[in-house]
Amino acid sequence: MAARIAYADVEIGTELPERRFPIRREDLIRYAGASGDFNPIHWNERFATSVGLPDVIAHGMLTMAEAARVITDWAGDPGALVDYGVRFAKPVVVPNDEHGAELVVGGTVVDKLDRMRVAVDLTARSGGDKVLARARAVVQLC
């Protein structure tokens, strides 16, 4: 792995640059096709509301993929992720308009581990809701 961030330059409390990602209906269709997850709650409003959801919701895995970029773009090597886990606390509700939803992701270094690894906690919000909980990654630095 070749992360471009040096372990020695990182402190507990180091903040990673915040990122904002738009999520529109079109993005959900594209993600469904690429991932093979065609659950209609991610593209069919009628179906989503019939099972008690407020509207079409984003794939949790799309949210997780976008949140990872706060770490991989910072570290410089997407292969530097050693461990990455999240809990999907609230759905990202995606209205049928040109704006869709917005995902806002931030990260903070919360621990320095051995073997030049650090633990990063992520926050992810959409429409005022915290959509990910216990979102943590372990990253291999150099």
Add this chain to the structure above:
Amino acid sequence: MTVSPEFVGRSYPPTAPYEVCREKIREFADAIGDPNPAFRDPQSARDLGHLDVIAPPTFPVIVSFLATRGVIEDPDLGIDYSRVVHGEQRFSYTRPVRAGDRLVGVASVTSVRRAAGNDLISTGVEVSTAEGEPVVTVHSTIVVRGIAQER
């Protein structure tokens, strides 16, 4: 519906090998909106020390999704897929997935519990190459939303 804890430990047959190619990695990276050149350009990936283009960190979900289909569709568990939402997800990497990998997933049920009227079913999928090299372990929890919640 309540899923019985007796299913904890049940494991499912390995999936057929999934052949990872550069174009599928590019398609997936496009779908998550990530322009990272390590997902597209072999030289960029090699500059980072990888043998070929690597896949985004959440790419293994393609294989774990195929592997856990056996669990979701297991008639003994009786999961109503229309009521399923994703609860938790975790990847523990041995190395990144890369173009040329032939990946096999073996799923097992790791926990079953009930909380707030919902069934929470956790699975673990060991993803390795068809040759037996471990690549990533994928843990997922699905939530089967209870009917009572809507009253």
